Amino acid sequence: MAFDVFGDAATRGYLRNVAGTNDMQLVKILEHESFRANVDKALGDLAKAKVITYDHILQTHKTLFSPVYPWAGEDRTKNLPDRAVTKGGKHFFADPHEIPVSVGYALRQGNDKAFMANKPGEVMGSLAYAHPFLDGNGRTIMVVHTEMARRAGIQVDWQRTDKTAYLDALTRELDQPGKGHLDGYLKPFVSKLQEQHNAGDTLRNLPGLGPTFQPVQPTISPTQGRGDKAPVQAAPEAAQGPAKSERRSPSESDDDKPKPRHRMR
Numbered sequence: 001m002a003f004d005v006f007g008d009a010a011t012r013g014y015l016r017n018v019a020g021t022n023d024m025q026l027v028k029i030l031e032h033e034s035f036r037a038n039v040d041k042a043l044g045d046l047a048k049a050k051v052i053t054y055d056h057i058l059q060t061h062k063t064l065f066s067p068v069y070p071w072a073g074e075d076r077t078k079n080l081p082d083r084a085v086t087k088g089g090k091h092f093f094a095d096p097h098e099i100p101v102s103v104g105y106a107l108r109q110g111n112d113k114a115f116m117a118n119k120p121g122e123v124m125g126s127l128a129y130a131h132p133f134l135d136g137n138g139r140t141i142m143v144v145h146t147e148m149a150r151r152a153g154i155q156v157d158w159q160r161t162d163k164t165a166y167l168d169a170l171t172r173e174l175d176q177p178g179k180g181h182l183d184g185y186l187k188p189f190v191s192k193l194q195e196q197h198n199a200g201d202t203l204r205n206l207p208g209l210g211p212t213f214q215p216v217q218p219t220i221s222p223t224q225g226r227g228d229k230a231p232v233q234a235a236p237e238a239a240q241g242p243a244k245s246e247r248r249s250p251s252e253s254d255d256d257k258p259k260p261r262h263r264m265r
Contacts, residue, residue, distance in 0.1 A: 003015070003134075005079065005080055005083070005134060006079075009022060010022075013027075014027050015027075015069055015071070015134055015135060016069065016070055016071065017030060017068055017069060018030070018067065018068055018069070018070075027068075030067075030068045031065065031068055031135070031136065031139075032209065034064060034065055034066075034067045034068045035064050035065070035136075035139050035203075035204075035209065036204045037067070038063050038064050038067070039064065039143060039200050039203050039204055040200040041063055042060045042063040042064055042143050043143060043146065043147060043199055043200055043203075045059065045060070045063065046060060046143070046144065046147040047147060047150075051111055052107060052110065052111055052144065052147065052148065053107065054100060054103045054104065054107065056144070057103060057132065057140065057141075057144055058073050058074070058075065058132075059073060060140050060143055060144055061073050061132075061133055061136055061140045064136060064139060064140060064143070065135075065136045065140075069135070069136075071134070072136070074133075075096075075099055075132040075133060076096045076099060076131075076132060076133065076134065077096045077097065077099055077100070079134060080096060080134060081096045081097075082096070083096070084096070085131060093129065093130070093131035094129055094130050094131060098130075099130055099131075099132050102126070102129055102130040103127075103130045103132060105126055106123060106126035106127045106129070106130060109122065109123045109126055110123045110126075110127070110144075110145070110148040111148070113151060113152040113153070114152075116148050116149065116151070116152035116154070117152040117153060117154050119180075119183050120145070120149055120152075120154065120156060120183065120186060120190060121169070121173060121180070121181070121182030121183035121184070121185065121186045122173070122177065122178060122180075122182065122183060123145065123148065124141070124145055124170070124173075124182060124186075125170060125173040125174050125177055125182055126177070127141040127144065127145060128141060128170060128174065129174060129177075138209070139203075139209055142158075142203060142209070143203065146199045146202075146203060147199075149193075150193060150199065153192060153193050154190055154191065154192060154193055155190070155191060155192075155193045155194065155197050155199075156186060156189055156190055157189040157190075157191065158189070158202060158203070158206055158208075159202060159205070159206060160188075160189050161185075161186070161189055161208075163207075163208040165185065166185065166208075169181050169182045169184070169185035169186075170182055
């Protein structure tokens, strides 16, 4: 059974979805319709926050996906604490214990309006690396990134981007963070925020976020030094995530930085 992290997919379906089904096409439809129905509320709630925090990211995921998953709003430190997402034996995302620090790093970048305005691609890469959730990561960070862009006075015309080219740039960004790979790709699509810009409509109608998108699935394996569970298939959205990399801002202390990450472990 693919990605049966709770051990009950046979009776409760993929990740305990509300329909109790393992039909992945149906699951993706349920996710997409839940996202479309709740993206405006998620954006509105974020807009009320003085500073976006990790709690806001958790709440965004809950708002978007609680109609589908009972665990929505809980990160991997809660529901998959001893497993690491890998692909081909290589680490692609933050280990569960790294998630809060990795998200904190991304939020320091994104909450800095000047940094966000100049390097929205790097911020997206940092958010993607954290990969807090079992599923729904791509859409959740897209909503958070959109609000950070609004605060920085910019907008990304995602409807003009190409999904394959974007994912290729994201992969290179995450393999070599801070080298401008994703910012270079996004540059033609980034502009000054327009007063009539409706972020909810833009995200709701992005074809790349729809239920027909089926990226390659990585696996989940035990974290280093933890347990001996066999790998299982990871969630479909996991392919949007990064490789292991070193990420640190000048303001971070040694106790508040992501631990060194090597892409080819």
